[in-house]
Amino acid sequence: MVGLKLFNLESGVTEVVPRLAEVEADVQNLVEAHMEVMLGVTFLASEYVIGCCDGGRIDSLGLDENGAPVVVEYKRGTDAGVINQGLYYMAWLTAHKDAFRSLVRDRLGAMAASQILWSAPRLICVAGDFTRYDAHAVREHRRSIDLVRYRYYGSDHIGLETVASVTGSPAASWRVRPRAAGGPRVRRRDEGMAELAAAVDETLIGLGEGVTRVQRKQYAAYQRLRNFACVCPPQQTKLLVYLKADPKAVDLVAGFTRDVTGLGHHGTGDLELQLSTARDLERARDLFRISYAAA
Template sequence: MAIFKNTTGKLNKLNILPLDKEKALQALVESNLMTALDLHFLASEYPTTFGGRIDTLAVDLNGAPVIIEYKRNKNDNVINQALSYLKWLRAQKSEFFRMLMIDKLGKAVADSIQLDWNNPRVICIAESYSKFDMDTVEVVPLRIELFKHRFYEQDIFSLEPLNVPDAQAVLLPAVAIPKDSKSVGAEESLATVEALRSKANEATRQLFDAMQEQILAWDESIEEKATMLYVAYRVSKNFAEVHVQKNQLRIHLRPMEYNDPRGMVEKIPDGYNWTMNRRVYLGNGEDLDYVMGLIEQSYQSLL
């Protein structure tokens, strides 16, 4: 992907620079995980019991464990290596991962994340991929995401998603978890948009349907995913999280300054440590177009 700098109306192409050190890419991504990928960083070079080390271990905003591996040269079989680590992770107990989250993020942040142990993600970051790599992620029924990185002159860095896997593609056996556990059990993996929608009265369901139709019409790459708490809309990251209530929709948006002359966007206090820390309510059809404009600003910030 060519990158250009606009200098008084003239486009100048930026040159791609080689990666100076193998660890430079990993260090840069890890120190900017939330900004780049909406992930909470948990550990670097995390040791497994069979001797390997996971490059980066993280958890996403929906509570799914995330394994990140970096392909540093053409001969690295990064996808197979990541899948081996995923097999190891799945063999562990969810309580192990919960304790790691508490240790690294603090109890308040960890408790705000509903662990989705049955829907892990694998992210591979590389300068390029082979046809074999692309074919592998297409046929393997797991959440494998490929990102291509580039370093450009003038300290420009890009991270481009090459595929958008189905958030529900992974079909792994459910893990039996006690009812009083905070981890997500098999019954919680069945969250659907319709189940959340059914919480609302008829007027609010109609608002949700109108909002949903407009969001999904913006771009075919927009994903819709139901969690136990909300319906998420995302491209590379979440741009809207819709909490369906009986008489209104509570919509969380990305942290940014909005063009909001009516002052409907509220900032959630920093003490909550929420990434999607802007909030707006939609309770009647008269506000629909205005609120859709706010949601679109959140979406546009990711493009």
């Protein structure tokens, strides 16, 4: 984003010069007020006081679209300590699950508290900038960390750019498993759907840098900062994929695409794809890219 040039075209061509916030609290207050839209995270608490010998306050706590706990830390400019500070708070959080579970229960209800994804807690650092050493450091940690650079443009615009995004632990995808000697023969139909699922996984991961996969029992979520695709386990004859693409902007095709706005389903997204063949995957690629770009 620091290399991005933004121009106002209202009267000629005037460059809109990017700037940092006056104070860190300006960024924090803005993100907390619009956290779901900006980060795909449901806001839970601000300046959360942790109870330990060293003390401290977590800037923001939240729960992402997949039910994973999220710690958000902010810095006005560049601060080499933001990652370590956030990791310290993540360690406290995972060691005090009851405290976080109680917070979720109070804010979102018992159902949300019972479905917290403790296997994939996340740290999101929002700062004016990061160094190349920061981007390297997050890849050395076995944690899910997103480094997000912000810039204000004039008085009406703010930009967010993901500098680095790492998933803490590899998530399994649905792959073809070889038949054990003497074991039951895998049906060709099941094998074909598993191969299709593996091809979809490879396609979604390959859409661009910073794509991470989070595995839940009911679906696998593919995300940048926010989910852009959710893939359910293969069925006998089809694979269901849910995208963040707007169904009203898509020419729906019976048996291939469906508007599921307001309908219950696993994962996130209002556009359902039903994939049965490699040809269906080819047809879906443009929709994958549209959803990726919107995330």
